[in-house]
Each structure stands twice: as C-alpha cells, then as structure tokens.
Amino acid sequence: MSEETKNTDVQEVEKKAVAETPQQANPEQFLKDFNWHNYEEGIDPIADSKLEEFEKLVAENFVDTLNDEVVDGTVINITDRDAIIDINAKSEGVISLNEFRYNPDLKVGDKVEVLIDVREDATGQLILSHRKARVIKAWDRVNGAHDTGEIVNGFVKCRTKGGMIVDVFGIEAFLPGSQIDVKPIRDYDAYVGKTMEFKVVKINHEFKNVVVSHKALIEADIEEQKKEIIGQLEKGQVLEGTVKNVTSYGVFVDLGGVDGLVHITDLSWSRINHPNEIVELDQKLNVVILDFDEAKTRIQLGLKQLKPHPWEALDKELKVGDKVKGKVVVIADYGAFIEVEEGVEGLIHVSEMSWSTHLRSAQDFVKVGDQVEAVILTLDREERKMSLGIKQLTPDPWTDITTKYPVGSKHNGIVRNFTNFGVFVELEEGIDGLIYISDLSWTKKIKHPSDFTNVGDKLDVIVLELDVEGRKLSLGHKQTEDNPWDKYEGEFALGTKHTATIGEIVDKGATIDFNEDVVAFVPSRHLEKEDGSKLKKGDEAEFQIIEFNKEFKRVVASHTALFKEEEAKIVKQAAKKAAASSAEKTTLGDIDALADLKAKMEKGGK
Numbered sequence: 001m002s003e004e005t006k007n008t009d010v011q012e013v014e015k016k017a018v019a020e021t022p023q024q025a026n027p028e029q030f031l032k033d034f035n036w037h038n039y040e041e042g043i044d045p046i047a048d049s050k051l052e053e054f055e056k057l058v059a060e061n062f063v064d065t066l067n068d069e070v071v072d073g074t075v076i077n078i079t080d081r082d083a084i085i086d087i088n089a090k091s092e093g094v095i096s097l098n099e100f101r102y103n104p105d106l107k108v109g110d111k112v113e114v115l116i117d118v119r120e121d122a123t124g125q126l127i128l129s130h131r132k133a134r135v136i137k138a139w140d141r142v143n144g145a146h147d148t149g150e151i152v153n154g155f156v157k158c159r160t161k162g163g164m165i166v167d168v169f170g171i172e173a174f175l176p177g178s179q180i181d182v183k184p185i186r187d188y189d190a191y192v193g194k195t196m197e198f199k200v201v202k203i204n205h206e207f208k209n210v211v212v213s214h215k216a217l218i219e220a221d222i223e224e225q226k227k228e229i230i231g232q233l234e235k236g237q238v239l240e241g242t243v244k245n246v247t248s249y250g251v252f253v254d255l256g257g258v259d260g261l262v263h264i265t266d267l268s269w270s271r272i273n274h275p276n277e278i279v280e281l282d283q284k285l286n287v288v289i290l291d292f293d294e295a296k297t298r299i300q301l302g303l304k305q306l307k308p309h310p311w312e313a314l315d316k317e318l319k320v321g322d323k324v325k326g327k328v329v330v331i332a333d334y335g336a337f338i339e340v341e342e343g344v345e346g347l348i349h350v351s352e353m354s355w356s357t358h359l360r361s362a363q364d365f366v367k368v369g370d371q372v373e374a375v376i377l378t379l380d381r382e383e384r385k386m387s388l389g390i391k392q393l394t395p396d397p398w399t400d401i402t403t404k405y406p407v408g409s410k411h412n413g414i415v416r417n418f419t420n421f422g423v424f425v426e427l428e429e430g431i432d433g434l435i436y437i438s439d440l441s442w443t444k445k446i447k448h449p450s451d452f453t454n455v456g457d458k459l460d461v462i463v464l465e466l467d468v469e470g471r472k473l474s475l476g477h478k479q480t481e482d483n484p485w486d487k488y489e490g491e492f493a494l495g496t497k498h499t500a501t502i503g504e505i506v507d508k509g510a511t512i513d514f515n516e517d518v519v520a521f522v523p524s525r526h527l528e529k530e531d532g533s534k535l536k537k538g539d540e541a542e543f544q545i546i547e548f549n550k551e552f553k554r555v556v557a558s559h560t561a562l563f564k565e566e567e568a569k570i571v572k573q574a575a576k577k578a579a580a581s582s583a584e585k586t587t588l589g590d591i592d593a594l595a596d597l598k599a600k601m602e603k604g605g606k
Contacts, residue, residue: 069115070113070114070115070133070136070137071087071113071114071115072087072111072112072113072114073085073086073087073093073111073112073113073114073128074086074087074109074110074111074112075106075107075108075109075110075111075112076092076108077108078097078106078107078108081096081097082094082095082096082097083095083096083097083100083106083112085112085114085128087114087128089126091126092126093114093116093126093127093128094126094127094128095112095114095127095128095129095130099129099130099131100130102170112130112133113130113133113134113137114128114129114130114133115128115129115130115132115133115136116128116129134169134170135170135171137169138168138169138170138171139171141169142168142169142171142173142200142203142210143203145199145200146200146201146202146203149199150200151197151198151199151217152168152169152197152198152199152200152212153168153195153196153197153198154166154167154168154173154175154195154196154197154198154212155167155193155194155195156175156191156192156193156194156195156196157172157192158192159188159189159192160174162176162177163175163176163177163178163179163180164177164180164188164191164192166196166198166212168198168200168210168212171210172210173198173200173210173211173212174209174210174211174212175198175211175212175213175214176211176213178215179201179211179212179213179214179215179216180214180215181214181215181218182215182218182219182222183244183245183254184244184245186281196214197214197217198212198213198214198217199212199213199214199216199217200212201213201216222257225256225257225258226257226258229255229256229257229258230258233289233292233299234289235289235290235291235292236288236289237288237289238286238287238288238289238306239255239286239287239288239289240255240284240285240286240287241253241254241255241256241260241284241285241286241287241301242254242282242283242284243279243280243281243282243283243284243285244259244281245281246275246276246279246280246281247275248264248274248275249263249264250262250263250264250266250267250275251264251267251275251278251279253285253287253301255299258299259299260287260289260299260300260301261298261299261300261301262275262287262301262302262303263300266290266300266301266302266303266304266305267279267303267304268303268304268343269304269307269309269310269342269343270329270339270342270343271329271330271337271339271345278303279303285303286306287301287302287303287306288301288302288303288305288306289301289302290302290305309343309384310341310342310343310344311343311344311381311384313341314341314344314381318376318379319376319379320376320377320378320379321375321376322375322376323373323374323375323376323393324338324340324346324373324374324375324376324388325340325371325372325373325374326338326339326340326341326345326346326371326372326374327339327369327370327371327372328366328367328368328369328370328371328372329345329368330368331362331363331366331367331368332362333350333361333362334349334350334362335347335348335349335350335352335353335362336348336353336362336365336366338372338374338388340386344386345386346374346376346386346387346388347385347386347387347388348362348366348372348374348387348388348389348390349387350362350365352377352387352388352389352390352391352392353365353366353389353390353391354390354391354429354430355391355394355396355397355398355429355430355431356426356429356430356431356432365390372390373390373393374388374389374390374393375388375389375390375392375393376388377389377392391430396430397428397429397430397431398430398431398468398471401431401466401468402466402468405427405431405463405466405473406463406466407463407464407465407466408462408463409462409463410460410461410462410480411427411460411461411463412458412459412460412461413425413426413427413433413458413459413461413475414426414456414457414458414459415453415454415455415456415457415458415459416432416455417455418448418449418450418455419449420448421436421437422434422435422436422437422439422449423435423437423440423449423452423453423459425459425461425475427461427473431473432473433461433463433472433473433474433475434472434473434474434475435459435461435475435476435477436474436476437449439464439475439476439477439478439479440452440453440477440478441477441478442478442481442483442484442485443484443485443516443517443553459477460477460480461475461476461477461480462475462476462477462479462480463475464476464479484517485517485550485553486550488517488518488548488550489548489550492514492518492520492545492548492555493545493548494545494546494547494548495544495545496544496545497542497543497544497545497562498514498542498543498545498557499540499541499542499543500512500513500514500520500540500541500543500557501513501538501539501540501541502522502527502535502536502537502538502539502540502541503519503537504537505536505537506521508523508524509521509522509523509524509526509527510522510524510527510535510537512543512557514555518555519555520543520545520555520556520557521554521555521556521557522535522543522556522557522558522559523556523558525560526546526557526558526559526560526561527559527560528559528560529541529559529560530563535559541559542559542562543557543558543559543562544557544558544559544561544562545557546558546561
C-alpha cells in the first residue's frame, strides 16, 4: 500500500470518528462494530483525543465493576439454576436462584438490587449477589428508620426466648415480649406469620443487632386517651373495664387506656384466697372509683362496693344467745373466724371452744372449711362485730362438780401439762386438777415432774381440795397408796438393830441402804469398830437406829453404839425423849377427849 493511500484511509476514519460525536455515538454499537484487529495492526489508527472522548463516553454509560456499590439490574433470562442480570456493564452478571427463594415469582424484566461479588470468574463471567445487596440496602433503611422514627413493616417469623424474630427489610430483628402490646401477651404463637408495623428503637452496630417495638406505636394514642379519661375521673364514679391482669394481691382493670387496681379485699365482702375465685382474664365488669393520687396515675377501684354491705341485710331478729351455723374461713392461734352469712363473720375465741382451762390451739378443734354450730355471745351491729362460742352448746362440767368429784374421791386422769411445781391432770373435758410435786410419791425425791411421769400418761388421783368458785381442783397421787413410812416408823424404831452393808462414803460419814425406800446415814464417829478401825465401803455390819424422823424421812444409824456405853446412853436418852413426846401427845389427846365428853354431858343436862 502506498503512503498516499494509507493517509487517505486514516483521514476517512478520523472523519468518521469526528462525525460521530460523544452525544451521538452508541458505545455498545461502537464496541460491536469496531475492528480491533485493524486497530492493533495499525491499519485503523484513532486519534488520542477521540479515544479519550470514547473512554469518557463509556464511563458515563457503563457501570464501574471495581466499586462495591449496590446497583439496580434487570432480569433478562432465567435458567434452571441462575438468573442472568443486565446491570449495564460490559457483560451480564449471574445470580444463583437460591438468593430469590423469598420471591418465587421472579420473572424476566423484574428489577433487582445487586452487588458485584466476583468481578470475573474462571470463565470470565461477572458474578453478582442479590442477597448481599439486600443486606446493605436493608441496613441503610434500618438506620434511616431509627434516625427519623419512620414506621416500618415487618414479618413475624417465629418465637424465640423472651420475644419474637421479625424480618425487617431482610434483617432479622428482635421484638421483646414486653414490646408487642401494652397489655400482657399470653399467646405469642398468635402473632407468628403476621405482618405488622414497628418502630426501630435500638441498633447495636458492633453486634449487628436490631430491636423493634410495636408497643411504642400505640402508646402515643393511649397516652392521649389516658389524658382524656383521667381528666374525667371522680370518686364514686362507676366505669366499665376489662380484667387485664390477675395477681395474688389484686386485679388490674383496663378502663380504656388507664389501668386501675382492685385490691383483693375490695373484690368481695366474703374472704377469698385468690382473686381468680371472683374474676378471670378479659372479663368485662363494672367497678367504682374509690380513690386516686393527685396525678391520677394510681387509681384504686372497688367491686364489692357496688353491692350493699352484708351486715345491713343481717336478720334484724338475730340476738345474743341465738344459735347460728357457718363455715370456718380463717384459723388463727387465738381462735377461728366463722362466716355465718356472705360477708358476715364471727370470732370463736379458743377459750370459747372448750370448758378446759389448759391452753390449746384452735386447730385442735376445727379446720378451714368445717361447718360448725355456735352460740352468739356478743353482737355489735354498728361496729359489725360478733363473737361466738362452741362450748356453750354443752353443759358446764363444773355445774355438778361437788357431786362428781367430792373431796376424798378417787379417779383416773390424763397428764396434760407440766410446771416446775406440779402436774396438770385432766379428769374430763373441762375439768383439770393440779398435783403438787410433793404429792406425787411418798418415798421418791422428785426434782421435776417429768422425772416421775410423761404427758399423756394415765394416773390414779385422789381429790384433796375443791374450790368451786375458783374452778380449781387439788389432787394427789401418792395418797392413792398407804404411806410406807407409817410401817417403817415401827420397823426402824429407836434402838432397833439391823444388818446392812456400807454403800457410799460421804462427807462426814457414810450411807447404808436398808431397803429401796430407807437410806440411813452413819456419822463418821459411829463407823468405828470394836478394834478401833473404821468400816469401809462394802463392809457388812450390824447397826442400831439412833434417830428416826418420818416427816423428813431421816434415819440415822450407829455401829459403834453396839459396844460403847457412852453411845448406848445417847441412844437410851433419845429413846426416852421420843417416849415422852409420844406420852405428851397421848395426854393432849385425852384432854381433848375429856373436853368433848364434858360438852356432851352439859348438853344432855340442859
């Protein structure tokens, strides 16, 4: 080719390029028609200025695949596995159909958001991601909604611990249970699968957590309703409400945006154990406003106040002494409350449950739920108080006490209680007597009654004293048997001799056991044997009684007196004194007998 011909061809190409201005040129058609071989071989040279204009044109019309921006694309073809997307780039992109599971109706021509995932795979194909694009766009939308307070739609996917999982723009957000509604939610499953409006209330960018609330959307409307309702509240006003929540201490009632509390004591005139005995959730009922604070944020309601007080309807003919029947509703240590009519209660004090005087608990006589009959003891209609008695239904056992339990009579009773000084024995319901510790045994030295008997044991007793007015019985147990010391007084009289064994060496002497009741004391100087030595523990010897005191149960013996004259004299002198004392008693007795005889003779003479 001649130089002239070559120049002519270049000029024609330049003229053609100049003729097609950037505004007129079609970059796609240009790329399609351009002869890259001729250009690379230098056959079709292009001026640098024209190439710059062409590159500018490409930049304005084609997507830059080197950035990470989300772009819109158009579905131009759908295969069994992929969707072919045109994003106005140098080549089409590919997205797996798995990313469109949420949109099974995807079709050719749909606009979708995409992000370039891989700029060019092994086959030179542009790989796009719809899922990543949705996440990026979703976070932009969520952040915008949080900043502006925009209301967003969300799909409740499932339950989770403490709340629900909501799909918002493709992001899984957390909806706390307390933020679902202004009232407590009992059935979370009822919200699953629903599309609802929410407000984005919190975003944790570090952990990519989003918290939404449905409650926040309705609180504003409720606040307006509250102001309107609160402004019209008055004490004594009756309103209709819905039971919103039931607790152990009362019931919360929704008055149409404002909550009030009916305390358990204001639900019924009768005693109840739990509010659910009276009301149930979502129940509509009328309540009366009892009180509220200055700000009217705490409203006290009443339900029972809508009915007349039961005491006002109580039979006007009912009086003290009448018998009534009722149910035991409460038991305390001091007594039991009986509901004789709905809302009308009387107290049976524990002292009015039995004629017995020893302390017992009300639970020993009745239990909650029992139907009992009682006598009205006091009745105060103004104070709305009534006291009842059960024991009055039976005769007072002390009425004929002198006939049933005369002094000297013998009976069998049950040990009910101890004191330091004696034992209380119940002869029958309402009849108790006291056995002093000194009247328990003739022979045993008892420090505490529990050493002698146990609660619940049966004991034979003798009535020693009877105080009808004071309702007191003095009893004795040892008196049911003869006093063995009467026999011992003759058996171990002064001067009598007995053989025994030294038991224990004690301070200033030793002790010897004559039998299980009689323990004698031997002073140290009376332990001396005839050879001058002294008796030791375990030695058996003969002893002479040198002192016997029945009243104090004191017996003193001597071994030495058997062979020493001096000690023998002491024994004889003691015996003489005892005899003189006995004679004196006899003389005094004779004098008393003579006085009685004289009085009888004088009476007869008259």
